[in-house]
Amino acid sequence: MIFDRRSLLRFGAFGLGAATAGCDRVDASPRGQDALGFGDWLTYRTQRLLLGNSLAQEFPESAISPHFRPNGSVDPKDPDYVALAKNKFVDWRLKVGGLVEKPLALSLADIRALPARTQITRHDCVEGWSCIGKWTGTQLSHVLDAAGVKKEARFVLFHCADSMDMNSLDSTNASDSQKAASSGGGANSSRYYETIDFVDARHPQTILAYEMNDATLTIPYGAPLRLRVERQLGYKMPKYLMGIELIRDYANIRGGHGGYWEDQGYDWFAGT
Amino acid sequence: MKSDARRFYRHATVVRATHWINALCLVFLLMSGLNIFNARPDLYLGSRSSFHHPVLSIGADDSGANPKGVTTILGHKFTTTGVLGVSGEGDERAFPAWSTIPSDYDLATARRWHFLFAWIFVLNGLLYLTFSVTSGHLRRDLVPKRAEFAKIGPTFLDHLRLHFPHGEEAKRYNVMQMISYLIVGFVLLPIMVLAGWSMSPGVDSLAHFLPQLFGGRQSARTIHFAIAWLLVLFTIVHLLMVLISGVWNNVRSMITGRYDLGEERPS
Numbered sequence: 461m462i463f464d465r466r467s468l469l470r471f472g473a474f475g476l477g478a479a480t481a482g483c484d485r486v487d488a489s490p491r492g493q494d495a496l497g498f499g500d501w502l503t504y505r506t507q508r509l510l511l512g513n514s515l516a517q518e519f520p521e522s523a524i525s526p527h528f529r530p531n532g533s534v535d536p537k538d539p540d541y542v543a544l545a546k547n548k549f550v551d552w553r554l555k556v557g558g559l560v561e562k563p564l565a566l567s568l569a570d571i572r573a574l575p576a577r578t579q580i581t582r583h584d585c586v587e588g589w590s591c592i593g594k595w596t597g598t599q600l601s602h603v604l605d606a607a608g609v610k611k612e613a614r615f616v617l618f619h620c621a622d623s624m625d626m627n628s629l630d631s632t633n634a635s636d637s638q639k640a641a642s643s644g645g646g647a648n649s650s651r652y653y654e655t656i657d658f659v660d661a662r663h664p665q666t667i668l669a670y671e672m673n674d675a676t677l678t679i680p681y682g683a684p685l686r687l688r689v690e691r692q693l694g695y696k697m698p699k700y701l702m703g704i705e706l707i708r709d710y711a712n713i714r715g716g717h718g719g720y721w722e723d724q725g726y727d728w729f730a731g732t
Numbered sequence: 733m734k735s736d737a738r739r740f741y742r743h744a745t746v747v748r749a750t751h752w753i754n755a756l757c758l759v760f761l762l763m764s765g766l767n768i769f770n771a772r773p774d775l776y777l778g779s780r781s782s783f784h785h786p787v788l789s790i791g792a793d794d795s796g797a798n799p800k801g802v803t804t805i806l807g808h809k810f811t812t813t814g815v816l817g818v819s820g821e822g823d824e825r826a827f828p829a830w831s832t833i834p835s836d837y838d839l840a841t842a843r844r845w846h847f848l849f850a851w852i853f854v855l856n857g858l859l860y861l862t863f864s865v866t867s868g869h870l871r872r873d874l875v876p877k878r879a880e881f882a883k884i885g886p887t888f889l890d891h892l893r894l895h896f897p898h899g900e901e902a903k904r905y906n907v908m909q910m911i912s913y914l915i916v917g918f919v920l921l922p923i924m925v926l927a928g929w930s931m932s933p934g935v936d937s938l939a940h941f942l943p944q945l946f947g948g949r950q951s952a953r954t955i956h957f958a959i960a961w962l963l964v965l966f967t968i969v970h971l972l973m974v975l976i977s978g979v980w981n982n983v984r985s986m987i988t989g990r991y992d993l994g995e996e997r998p999s
Contacts, residue, residue, distance in 0.1 A: 480763070483833045487841045496841070499848035507934040514937040525780045563880050582779060582949065586839065588772040589781040590949050691937045725840035731934030732847060 496582035497727070503628040504729035508659060511731075516665055516690035519580045524673060525591040528583070528682035533622035533652065536700055541621035549684040554603075554668075558617070558705035561608030568670060568684055574598040574606075578665050586693045586726065597669035597690050603661050603704065613706035615663045617688060617713065620652035624720055654698040655710045655728075656689060665690040668701065693730035695721045738905055742991040747869065750860040751986060758967070760962055763833040766826075767842035773826030775957055779948030787954060790826035792817045799824055854925060861903035873905060874914055879949070880907040896977040898994040916966050920959055927956040933948055 486492035489656070545550045549568055556564040578596040600616070660666055667688050670677050677683045684698025689696045696719070710716065716725025722728045743751075774786035788805070788809025790812070793800040819828035829835040833845050862871040884907050890896070895904055905913065918932045919936075929935045930943040930952035946952035976980045978992075985991035 480830065480833060480835050483760075483763075483845065485837055487834055487838075487845070492842070493844070496844035497845060501850050502851055503847060511934060511938050516933060516937045517940040517943075518777070523779060527783070529781075529783065561867060582933070584931070584949065586771070586843075588768070588931075589774075589776070589783070590779065592780045611981050626998075655767065660738075691934045721840075725838070727840070728844065732932040 487666075493725070498552050500727040500729060503732050507729075507731045511691070513663060514691070515579055515602050519582065519592050521580065521594070523592045524580060524594055528591045528593045528672075528681070529589065531585060531694060533624065533699065534680040536622035537620075537626055538621055538651075541700060544621075545679060545683070552684050554685060554701060556603060556607045556705075557615035557702040557703065558707055559610040560706050561610065562606075563606050564603075566603070571598055571603075571668060571670060572686065574602045577664070577689070578671075579665055579667070579688070581665070581688070581690045581699075583694055586721075586730065589702070594673045595667060595669040595684075596671035596674075597667035597688065599664060600666045600668055600687070603668065604661065604706075607706075609706055612708055613658075615655045615657055615707050615710055617707050617710065617717070618654045618656075618698045618701055619703035619705065620654075620698045622652050623650045623653055625650040642704075643717040649714070650720075651718045652698055652700070653714065654687070654696055654720070655707070655713075656692075657694065660689050660696075663689075663691070691731055695719070695726065696730045735845065738993050739990040740888065740901065740993050741989050742985050743989045744869065745989065746863040746867075748986055748989060750856050750863075753852065754860070757849045757856065758963065759910065760833060760849040761853060762964065763769070763831060764842045764845035764849070765960060767832035767834065767837065768839060768846060769957065770826045770832065770837055771839040775954040776950040777947065777954060778950050779943065781950055788957075790816050792824040792905075794824075798822065810952045837997075850928065857921060864917075874910050874917075876907045876910045880910070883907055891973075894976055900993070902991065902993050912966065914971075916963070920962060920966075924956065924959050924963070927952045931956070 466512040487496060553565040553567055554571065556566065575598060576596055577599055578594065580592065580594045582590050582592050585591050604616070656666075665688065667683075668685050669688050670685055672678070672681050677686065682701070685701045687697045687701065707713070710718040714720075717723045718728045719726075751991075773790040774783075775788040776780070776782055776786055780830070787806055789804040791804070792803055793802045799813075799818045799822055800811055801813040801815065801819065803812045803994045815828055816826060818824055823829065825837055834841050864874070887907050891908060926942065927946055929939075930946055930949055936943055936949070943949045943952050946955050981994075983994045
């Protein structure tokens with residue numbers, strides 16, 4: 461009997477090892493990744509079905525994090541961005557184009573003149589941590605309406621100023637300096653970008669924020685303008701916005717997965 | 733030859749099927765969960781992360797010649813090199829490669845494994861709970877009768893002496909089984925799901941009370957982690973009991989449903 465148990469344990473240990481090796485093989489293949497992505501698709505459909513226009517919880521002032529952890533790019537080194545920042549973003553314009561009736565180029569003053577919304581919300585990073593901050597900006601829907609969205613548009617694409625392979629990331633990414641060293645010119649292809657659907661784009665809490673905690677948005681947090689999409693994780697909220705483009709499909713854009721992190725394997729829908 | 737009369741049909745098909753699907757899901761959920769944990773190997777309390785005061789932290793100390801694995805629980809530091817913090821060939825990672833899916837640190841892929849099996853786990857769990865309530869499995873087999881409650885002391889002592897029921901008595905779960913299965917199936921696993929949902933900003937927008945139930949999203953994450961280890965503990969004890977109370981008889985009864993009651997013995 462002892463022998464039986466021992467061989468059973470051995471079999472169990474072997475099984476565990478084989479299982480992990482098997483998993484590594486499954487998720488290394490594109491087909492395996494597609495199969496794994498079924499859960500994400502199911503989550504997207506279910507949340508869209510059940511959530512409607514539900515509002516993310518808004519917190520009292522007392523809940524604001526004393527230190528809000530900046531993440532991703534915190535100080536873009538892209539020359540065009542550096543030049544804009546040097547001039548306090550006076551020359552910065554948010555370009556709104558693509559499938560719109562009237563392309564726009566909005567200055568910060570133009571955006572501040574639109575109706576404002578302030579919200580104190582919890583920011584959840586895909587890594588697992590949360591911070592609470594106060595954001596002021598204008599609802600994205602105001603900008604979309606001003607430009608006049610064409611019927612065939614299905615997604616909103618955000619262009620950003622920060623190139624991910626040359627900018628300092630937060631300290632958890634150990635390979636920063638190597639990446640920065642290896643990046644040469646023409647780094648446009650690693651610029652951050654994101655896409656969202658119209659349920660989120662038209663959500664009342666989806667704002668283009670220019671203030672954080674009652675002060676003008678600073679560079680680590682995405683100056684001069686960043687997106688807030690409160691029912692999704694942090695990577696869906698691009699910083700350093702340069703342009704908004706209305707598109708039919710994101711399959712032909714960059715890696716084809718609808719965002720910088722999505723092209724690295726992260727789920728397009730980040731509601732969980 | 734054992735007579736067929738001794739083979740008692742103990743587990744319904746739904747119970748057997750959901751048991752194995754559940755076991756498979758828990759293995760995948762645990763191992764992919766540990767990979768996800770590795771992305772931020774700190775646990776906090778409340779709604780927001782208080783980065784300087786984690787209740788638990790698994791990290792590496794690089795000050796010496798070789799990196800040291802350090803696990804900090806409520807401010808108490810433990811050296812855990814080899815398993816936690818630093819493992820393999822000096823890899824700095826909270827949980828070691830052999831315990832995670834995928835084995836390499838890969839948050840994006842780990843999340844895909846985790847959520848795919850989370851869906852299977854939840855649907856399977858709903859099937860089990862619905863069956864248990866509607867078929868009478870819960871009332872008949874899992875909720876201890878008053879007389880059985882009274883026997884909890886002797887049953888506990890029998891377990892310690894590795895005496896397990898035979899004959900007529902083995903047709904039912906004993907009172908300790910009932911209590912542990914009730915706690916796991918009807919308390920811990922449902923809390924696990926709720927705590928998991930609390931971490932979803934989407935779900936939270938529909939149910940603000942959900943994270944609050946746990947004291948905030950970060951508390952929910954901590955509780956999710958703690959319950960994972962309670963489930964590991966349960967599984968270890970459960971497997972131990974299966975091994976010492978007749979492994980093949982138990983495994984067969986969970987596959988075919990038939991349990992050999994053995995000789996009637998005076999207790």
